[in-house]
Amino acid sequence: MTPDMLFVFALLGIIILLFISDRIRMDLVALMGVVALALSGIITPAEAVSGFGEPVVVMIAALFVVGEALFRTGIAAAAGHWLLQMGGQNTTRLLLLLLPLVALLSAFMSSTGAVALLIPVVLSIARRAGLSPSQLMMPLAFAALIGGMLTLIGTPPNIIVSSQMRSAGLEPFGFFDFTPLGLAVLACAMLYLIGPARRLLPRRTDGSDANPAPGIAALSQRYALSQQLHRLQIRPGSPLGGKTPAEAALRTEHEITVIAISRNGGLLSSLLPVLSHTRMQYQDQLLVYADRDTLDAHCHRLGLEPLGFPARDMHQLQQEMGVVEVLLPPESPLCGHSIKEGRFRERFGLSVIGVRRGRDPMSARFAETALAPGDSLLLAGSWSRIRTLQQGRELVILQQPAELDEAPTHGRRAPLALALLLGMLILMTTGWLDNLSAILLTATGMILGGCVSLREAYRSLNATSLILIAGMLPLALAMERSGALAFMVNHLVALIGPGSPLLLCTSLFLLTSVLSQFISNTATTVLVAPIALSTAQLTGLNPEPVMMTVAIAASTAFATPIASPVNTLVLGPGNYRFADFARVGIPLQLLALVITLVLTPLLFPF
Incomplete structure (x- = not known):
């Protein structure tokens, strides 16, 4: 055994021991390995850092951008919502849907690409179902690797062994020769991952989840607003037709707060929140906050028909709008004024739907109750307005709901993002472009098309993963x-x-x-x-x-x-x-x- 061999074996052993000890971050260990190799003389310094320019590293970085675009346009949340509807909050049912899906994708495209695309979907599922991502992520990765066993193009080793046989004058493996064995491994692996492996997987969250933000439902309950979100349709002949909510005095006289309008079956994002100049039309569907007794007393006279609130519509609504809890500081100019005098819609583009004084929610009348220092308010409106709400003399932000993280910032670009994604999958599965070119083209298209901003794209790059891969390749x-x-x-x-x-x-x-x-x-x-x-x-x-x-x-x-x-x-x-x-x-x-x-x-x- 040569000295170079001894050095490489020793370095490999030290790296593995440091990884196992978990005392030094793995990306830092990888960088230490790069430095050691550069100084060893076994490979040149340029070769020691060549991993940072390897196609696989660039491809993964581009896939992070594609995944972020799917998240920012709401596609990931929509896919997660569909899987959650099908599988509920049961981890077993979710895995039974998720594992075959990622395996099928990996059979015809890069398993790395399949996992990168599904990571934001799985994170969305975990947040909505209240599950630890650690219970889902590793099964996702393992199913993707097994998916590569299903076809000739599923993973490079399959192509290599087939080419080796052809070079030796033997009959190479066919496209689906791997499928029977791959399906058997996948079926048994699913039983293992859904069964015994569940007890071996950690139930771990990162530090950011130590004090998770409450959801919209929790904030509504805190203000005694549970079951107060309703959907009403304006009947023909209603006195509300052609009027604004202010002209109809829905808040001042009837204590009905209109927060959104659905017209012709589509939620009008441009009208969220409903402002003083927004005019209602016959057949409009109003999304309102109001007490049930209040609605029962006024619906008939106002020509409003109560409608149900299917889960699909609730999900769509939460993609467009939400709530935020704020505090009135003592120096706020809003103190001493009523909600009406505060002109919240004009100042902030948000509507006040709840007031708490001290520990208890209070029944505040829109035109009469004077706000006091220390009052906390629940404001409702579009996510874009909530994101731009600034802390200052007027308001101090107390709580933003967990749903804010999943609300799309570029929802209108979802069709373009979906088209680019499908184009990438077609290019990768047909071989018209190599994987790296197809993914780079898609990532660039996502940025130029406004599906993800350049700042969001940079922030999406997971430095730990990229450095770890780039640092280990020279070894x-x-x-x-x-x-x-x-x-x-x-x-x-x-x-x-x-x-x-x-x-x-x-x-x-x-x-x-x-x-x-x-x-x-x-x-x-x-x-x-x-x-x-x-x-x-x-x-x-x-x-x-x-x-x-x-x-x-x-x-x-x-x-x-x-x-x-x-x-x-x-x-x-x-x-x-x-x-x-x-x-x-x-x-x-x-x-x-x-x-x-x-x-x-x-x-x-x-």
Whole structure:
């Protein structure tokens, strides 16, 4: 063993120990590894930092931008809402929907891309269902990796082993030759991830969730406004037709606060909140805050028909508008004036729907009750108005609801974002453009099309994930350049000897799977596939089951967060530690090993 080999093995061991100890951030450990490699002389300093320019790093950065655009336009929230409607708040049902979806996407496109696109969706689901993201993110990543086993183009190792067989004059694998074995692994993995793995996954949140913001429902309950949001339709002949809410005296005489208008089935974002010059029309649907008894007393006389409030409409409403809790400081010029005199709609574009004095909500009359220092108010209006509400002498912001984080800032660009996303998927699955070009083109289109601002795009880049991937890539180059990788493979294969076919497949599976935890599964397959093919031919075995074993093993990168960019992507959102992947991933690797050893000889006889 050469000194260079000893150095690389020692560096790899130290990095793994630092990862496991969790005392130093993983991205900092990766940077320390880059410095060590640059000083070692095994690779040049330029090669030591070359990972930052690798296509996979650039591609992941662009995917962060695409994912942020899906979040900012509301597409991620809409997808999460659909999954939540189908699966409810039950983790098992959600995973039964989510895991096949990401596996199917990964069968025809980059698993990294599939996970990056679904991360904002899963985060939205977790927030709405009150679940820890750590219960969903790792299963998402593992299902994406398994999805690569389903087709020839699902992952590079599949293409490599097929090309290796073609180069040797053998019949290469077909597009769906991987599917039966991949489906079996996926089915068993889903049972594991939904069952035993649930007890192994952490229930961890990040520090920002230590004191989570209350939702709209909680704030409404605090002001005794629960069940006071109603939808009313203006009948033909109603005295409200053609009038503004102020002219109809809905607040001053009837204590009915109009906060939005739905016209022709579409919520008019431009009329949120309803201002003094907004005129109502027949057949308009009014979204109002009012006491049920008040509505019962006035609806008939005002020509209003109460309508139901389906969950779909409530979700649409919360995408457009919400509430915010504010405090009146002693120096506020609003103190001593009534709500009407405060002209909240004109000052802030928001309507007062609730008042609390001290600990208790109070029944405040719009034109009569004088506001006092220390009063807290619940204001309702569009999210854009809430975001621009400034703290100052007039108001101090106390609480912004959790829904504010999910409200789209570029909702009108959702059709464009969806079109760009579909275009990217078509380009990637058909091969008309390489993955990097397709993703960069989409990310640029998202920014130029206004689906995400440049500032939001920069903020979306997860530096921890990008540095970790870029910092670990040169280590694979150093292992290859020093001969450490070939040393490991040759000695392990020599130990196998001309044993039984199952022993050979077991050894190759373990070798490929272990190497894939620390270097690219593509690089691992390039190295192991020729050795596996030669060994099969020398022992007189059919190469197909041996090469299939190597391909499946290369996709079992479950045991470390650096095993695959997919794992690294979910590291931050799931708030995982290094040991979390080993605890959940190693049993899944062993499960995949057993399935491969049982089914491969049946599908491809030795």
